Amino acid sequence: MEKVEQALLSEGAGSQTSSPTELNEISSGLLNRHDFFWDKLDEPHLRRKYAILKAHPEIKELFGPDPNTKYKLFAFVGIQLFTCYMVTNYVHSWWLYLLIAYVIGGTFNHSCSISIHEATHNLIFEKQMYNSLIAIFVNLPLTLPAAMSFKRYHHEHHLYQGVDVIDTDIATNFEADRLRGPIGKAFFVTFMSLFYALRPLFTYPKKPTAWELFNTAVQFSFDALIFYLGGFKALGYLLLSTFLGLGLHPTAGHFIQEHFVFEEGQETYSYYGPLNYVMLNVGYHNEHHDFPRIPGSRLPLVKKIAPEYYDNLKYYTSWTKVIIDYIFTDGMTMYNRTKRTKEMHDAARRQNIMKGRKEHDCAGSNDGSESLKKE
Numbered sequence: 001m002e003k004v005e006q007a008l009l010s011e012g013a014g015s016q017t018s019s020p021t022e023l024n025e026i027s028s029g030l031l032n033r034h035d036f037f038w039d040k041l042d043e044p045h046l047r048r049k050y051a052i053l054k055a056h057p058e059i060k061e062l063f064g065p066d067p068n069t070k071y072k073l074f075a076f077v078g079i080q081l082f083t084c085y086m087v088t089n090y091v092h093s094w095w096l097y098l099l100i101a102y103v104i105g106g107t108f109n110h111s112c113s114i115s116i117h118e119a120t121h122n123l124i125f126e127k128q129m130y131n132s133l134i135a136i137f138v139n140l141p142l143t144l145p146a147a148m149s150f151k152r153y154h155h156e157h158h159l160y161q162g163v164d165v166i167d168t169d170i171a172t173n174f175e176a177d178r179l180r181g182p183i184g185k186a187f188f189v190t191f192m193s194l195f196y197a198l199r200p201l202f203t204y205p206k207k208p209t210a211w212e213l214f215n216t217a218v219q220f221s222f223d224a225l226i227f228y229l230g231g232f233k234a235l236g237y238l239l240l241s242t243f244l245g246l247g248l249h250p251t252a253g254h255f256i257q258e259h260f261v262f263e264e265g266q267e268t269y270s271y272y273g274p275l276n277y278v279m280l281n282v283g284y285h286n287e288h289h290d291f292p293r294i295p296g297s298r299l300p301l302v303k304k305i306a307p308e309y310y311d312n313l314k315y316y317t318s319w320t321k322v323i324i325d326y327i328f329t330d331g332m333t334m335y336n337r338t339k340r341t342k343e344m345h346d347a348a349r350r351q352n353i354m355k356g357r358k359e360h361d362c363a364g365s366n367d368g369s370e371s372l373k374k375e
Helices: 002-009 045-055 057-062 069-090 094-120 128-142 147-159 173-178 182-190 192-203 210-245 250-257 274-278 285-290 296-305 319-328 342-354 369-374
Strands: 314-316
Touching: 045 057, 045 285, 045 342, 057 296, 069 094, 069 128, 069 210, 094 128, 094 147, 094 210, 094 250, 094 274, 128 147, 128 210, 147 210, 182 192, 182 319, 192 250, 250 274, 250 319, 285 296, 314 319
Parallel strands: none
Antiparallel strands: none
């Protein structure tokens, strides 16, 4: 990390070309759409990665897992299970039960889901198997098996961001056409976890793997243990925490913040706010898509080293405001996403490969940076 430290200490570490601008207003030209924004290029982050690495090769020192992250994961699970025990045995008011499930349970169960994301990129341990096992472990408070299925789809979200059908992060026309007004959008946000979980089963189904079956067996065994020890009250607390935390909850604002188009020409957005502390810096989303092999703990360093590549992009400081703006901005819909056909994406990608730019490696040590010499 010596070169990184030198870059941060030097006055010329990333010449700033413009002042960073928080996104506060949405252009009227982006509203009332009945189709997605269609792009003719491949997803933008591979091109950005190589441009940034050419200007700041020291960023390569940030690649690789951060083993200290595992302690945060143990803390997230420990806090949630301890809270579950206390609520089950000492909370007798249902309004207090719901409040704790929303404030504490919702926050830490969402932290657990983001921890699965970190493990999906193999950013906690060197060995993939250990990352898979800790992902299954941190999945436990969520009550529903998600870790291994998420991994299969999420890598394609990076490699094929915005590609029709393959990127299941994007809503279908059926959803976008029917959930347009404030009530429909509030319904979507409230049940966001179900939309994201079920959508791939209809649009891009895959045969379950052995890891997914193992994940399911471990999860339901844990659920049975929680039910045996604490009954419906204990299991209900964990399930309610998942539903609330991944729905109409401040931490869930990142689902909208990441790729909904609020500024014409910008496909990905970052959030620089205090909730990043319990969300493993998932808000640094441009930084993450540019460098999926850099752990969340080091993503702020990317912005500090190369501010000229990030300060010209719009960003957010409030996930709550993101949710409110989405629901109550008349004409803002699920069509505010950028899409591309696989044919267009692949054609543009081939041009990048011909220039010596290797594909993103979302979960391995080969990030393609060695091919910079071919630029």
